[in-house]
Amino acid sequence: xxxxxxxxxxxxxxxxxxxxxxxxxxxxxxxxxxxxxxxxxxxxxxxxxxxxxxxxxxxxxxxxxxxxxxxxxxxxxxxxxxxxxxxxxxxxxxxxxxxxxxxxxxxxxxxxxxxxxxxxxxxxxxxxxxxxxxxxxxxxxxxxxxxxxxxxxxxxxxxxxxxxxxxxxxxxxxxxxxxxxxxxxxxxxxxxxxxxxxxxxxxxxxxxxxxxxxxxxxxxxxxxxxxxxxxxxxxxxxxxxxxxxxxxxxxxxxxxxxxxxxxxxxxxxxxxxxxxxxxxxxxxxxxx
Ligand code: UDH
Numbered sequence: 001x002x003x004x005x006x007x008x009x010x011x012x013x014x015x016x017x018x019x020x021x022x023x024x025x026x027x028x029x030x031x032x033x034x035x036x037x038x039x040x041x042x043x044x045x046x047x048x049x050x051x052x053x054x055x056x057x058x059x060x061x062x063x064x065x066x067x068x069x070x071x072x073x074x075x076x077x078x079x080x081x082x083x084x085x086x087x088x089x090x091x092x093x094x095x096x097x098x099x100x101x102x103x104x105x106x107x108x109x110x111x112x113x114x115x116x117x118x119x120x121x122x123x124x125x126x127x128x129x130x131x132x133x134x135x136x137x138x139x140x141x142x143x144x145x146x147x148x149x150x151x152x153x154x155x156x157x158x159x160x161x162x163x164x165x166x167x168x169x170x171x172x173x174x175x176x177x178x179x180x181x182x183x184x185x186x187x188x189x190x191x192x193x194x195x196x197x198x199x200x201x202x203x204x205x206x207x208x209x210x211x212x213x214x215x216x217x218x219x220x221x222x223x224x225x226x227x228x229x230x231x232x233x234x235x236x237x238x239x240x241x242x243x244x245x246x247x248x249x250x251x252x253x254x255x256x257x258x259x260x261x262x263x264x265x266x267x268x269x270x271x272x273x274x275x276x277x278x279x280x281x282x283x284x285x286x287x288x
Contacts, residue, residue, distance in 0.1 A: 019062035019096040026094055026146045030087070032229045034142075039084050040276065047089040048275050053102030054128075055085075055277035057093055064098035066151050069131040070182075071121030072139050072277075073114045075106045080139045080231050085276045088137075091146045099150070100129060101277040103139075106284055108257030109271050112239040115193035115203035116284050119264050122187060124271075124280050134187055135159070137179045140231040147225045152183040155219040156211050161226035168227060176211070176218060177204030178228070189214050194252075200235075202245030209252040210260075 051057055058064055059120060069114075070092070074081065081103065092099050102125050104117040125131050133152035141160050148159055160178030162168040190210035197203035211218060241254045242248075267283040 008279060016061070016063040019059060019065055021065075023094060023096045024148075027201070028145060028147060030091075030144050030146060030278075031224070032087055032144050034083050034229070034231050038086055040082055040085070040274075043082060043086045044275055045090070045091075046086065051089065051275055053275055054273045055089075055275070056099070057089070057095075058098040059096045062096060064096055065095060066133045067129065067131045068092075068097045068099040068133045068135055068150060068152075069121070069125035069129075070099060070101045070135045070137060071118055071125065072103045072137055073106075073117035074122070074139055075112060077139045077233075080233070081277075083231060084137075084139050084142060087142045089276070091143065092150055093114050094146055095149055095151070097150060100125065100131070102237060103277045103279045105279060105281045106282065107281050108285070109238050110285055111198040112200070112236065113195070113284050115197050115207070116195045116264070116266070117193045117282070119195060119261055119282070120266050120282050120284070122261070124268070126184075128278075131184070133181060133183050135179065135181045138177075140233060141228050142180050142231070143179075144227045144229055145225050148221050148227075150181065152181045152186070153219045155217045156186050157181040157219045159221065159226060160228045161220045162223045163228045165230045166258065168223065170220075170223065174205065174208045174212075174218070176208040180204075180207075184278045186216065188261070189216070191256055191262055192264070194248075194255065194259050194262055196255075196259055197242060197245065197248065199242035199245075200239045201241050202248055205245075205249055206252050209249065210256050213253055213256065219230050231258065233266050 005068040104121040135150045194206045272279040
């Protein structure tokens, strides 16, 4: 078992001792390689024995500190998803999390809405389990250090601080895109993400502003622990830069109480359970 520790192998559930603050079997820096053929079946063979249907896992030797839903906004990036699952499942297991992976797939070929998919992921995951922490991750970002814990902190946490594409440097101080983690309370406090950023850009900066308007800060790992590899790709179709994004960022303060979780509408088309993930296909166009 990848997260196995020396502790007693107790009964499942509340009778187990809490897991250690620092998971005992982390490896530190990881080898990550995308230029290789990999199939979902390879990944199932690699990590499947430890998982439950829907990409669910919980440590067997201790009680996890947090119940984490990992939410991936998605459309037509199956190759990236395979790499992501191959690398992230073992990391999340070693981090001794009680977690589930939710791929929120935008149906159809309308303009992409990353933030709305993440709001939907929050709502749909909570229908299944009593998650207390939500990690929102792009499908093309893989951490190269497993000490970067996919957990929530006292303040909303930005995890992807040093991405190879940006020469491992934080591009600007308020950045919150890529991979981020908010507790249920933190997410509710900001009314979730805006639902009204269609196309590429702005939705992550809007969230960053929501966080500061609600008097919270952005917490981050250091720039060594927070290293990531991004899978190279071309711009997707139907996700061109949103020309309205700059103007919309001037309106966060006045809109955030009415544009977010409390105005979210969508239609679930299908929920499919794979061993490696829960795949939720949704129609996001409900309000346009
Ligand atoms: N996403 C999809 N499908 C899409 C669009 C976006 O799954 O069609 C998801 C995916 O999780 C992705 C995330 O939304 O990681 C963010 O979208 P993005 O990868 O397009 O954003 P990023 O800023 O790239 O990473 C912008 C385009 C880069 C073009 C580079 C050309 N060299």
